[in-house]
Amino acid sequence: MTTQETITLAVVCNNHFAVLLAALLKSLDLNHKSPENITLYIVDDDLSDSNRAKLTRCVTSANITLRWIKMQDAIPRNMIIPMDNSSFPISAYIRLFAPYFVDSKVEKIIYLDADMLLLEDISVLWNIDLQGHVLAAAIDRTEKVSNPWGGIKNYKELGLDPESKYFNSGLLVIDMPLWRKLDITNKVLQCVSDNKAYASFPDQYGLNVVLANKWLELDPLWNCVPMATVEKPFLIHFIGRKPIFKLYEHNPAYKELFFHYLNQTEWRGYRPRRESSRLLRKAYNLLNKKATSFLRFIKVRH
Numbered sequence: 477m478t479t480q481e482t483i484t485l486a487v488v489c490n491n492h493f494a495v496l497l498a499a500l501l502k503s504l505d506l507n508h509k510s511p512e513n514i515t516l517y518i519v520d521d522d523l524s525d526s527n528r529a530k531l532t533r534c535v536t537s538a539n540i541t542l543r544w545i546k547m548q549d550a551i552p553r554n555m556i557i558p559m560d561n562s563s564f565p566i567s568a569y570i571r572l573f574a575p576y577f578v579d580s581k582v583e584k585i586i587y588l589d590a591d592m593l594l595l596e597d598i599s600v601l602w603n604i605d606l607q608g609h610v611l612a613a614a615i616d617r618t619e620k621v622s623n624p625w626g627g628i629k630n631y632k633e634l635g636l637d638p639e640s641k642y643f644n645s646g647l648l649v650i651d652m653p654l655w656r657k658l659d660i661t662n663k664v665l666q667c668v669s670d671n672k673a674y675a676s677f678p679d680q681y682g683l684n685v686v687l688a689n690k691w692l693e694l695d696p697l698w699n700c701v702p703m704a705t706v707e708k709p710f711l712i713h714f715i716g717r718k719p720i721f722k723l724y725e726h727n728p729a730y731k732e733l734f735f736h737y738l739n740q741t742e743w744r745g746y747r748p749r750r751e752s753s754r755l756l757r758k759a760y761n762l763l764n765k766k767a768t769s770f771l772r773f774i775k776v777r778h
Contacts, residue, residue, distance in 0.1 A: 488519035596710035613643035614699030702726035
């Protein structure tokens with residue numbers, strides 16, 4: 477790799493997660509020390525003009541360029557999002573479409589969930605050799621597909637080895653041409669559609685089924701959850717209850733790190749929310765997903 481290569485990233489965000497993305501952007505901004513330029517695609521899930529402007533101002537480095545894409549433009553028109561029964565928003569599927577909404581000349585991309593903090597230079601992850609794999613990811617705390625919590629409950633019916641490792645889809649390093657060649661997006665969407673009763677974590681479920689034993693495992697420091705006690709993680713992934721809620725109950729040092737970066741943005745002084753806003757958002761996600769999936773299905777059929 478030459479020092480002139482551009483690192484390409486993608487993330488999706490709505491107004492609910494804007495404050496989380498602000499901390500991620502600032503951590504990316506401050507911890508990228510190597511000379512590569514960065515292009516970050518932000519899929520805009522109905523962000524307000526105010527939040528979009530504030531997020532843009534989180535980045536001060538001249539080496540980082542933000543490219544905004546409306547969510548409806550990020551989803552290929554011929555692809556139907558399954559009407560799964562989870563409370564995850566439609567935007568959870570956006571990672572599957574990155575090889576289609578990013579510039580076709582880009583050969584590799586790193587997808588990040590908005591609820592993350594980067595504590596290591598992103599170039600370290602970028603320089604990892606995929607070794608011919610279509611995807612690299614870090615192991616999930618579920619660890620194996622046979623784990624009854626969060627794994628693949630019907631792994632036996634699918635013919636999967638119970639010892640197969642199970643990865644978290646929040647951070648993905650993707651070989652773009654190979655992904656498209658293998659038609660991974662359509663395979664995952666079909667897998668989720670065929671197994672809705674088991675897809676509690678829909679996109680993650682589908683990716684782990686389709687790519688079982690066919691992915692490159694990253695150092696677990698690239699996906700430290702808030703329940704962890706690792707002192708120097710490369711990346712913190714705030715799964716579950718986020719530090720923006722009053723009832724956050726996990727590693728306090730990770731919460732301090734989150735607010736260290738957030739307080740260097742226009743969300744400085746932010747006060748955590750009550751739990752009710754999180755529960756209302758989950759209910760909204762479920763209803764909105766069903767309505768949107770149905771409308772897209774009608775459009776594709778006609």
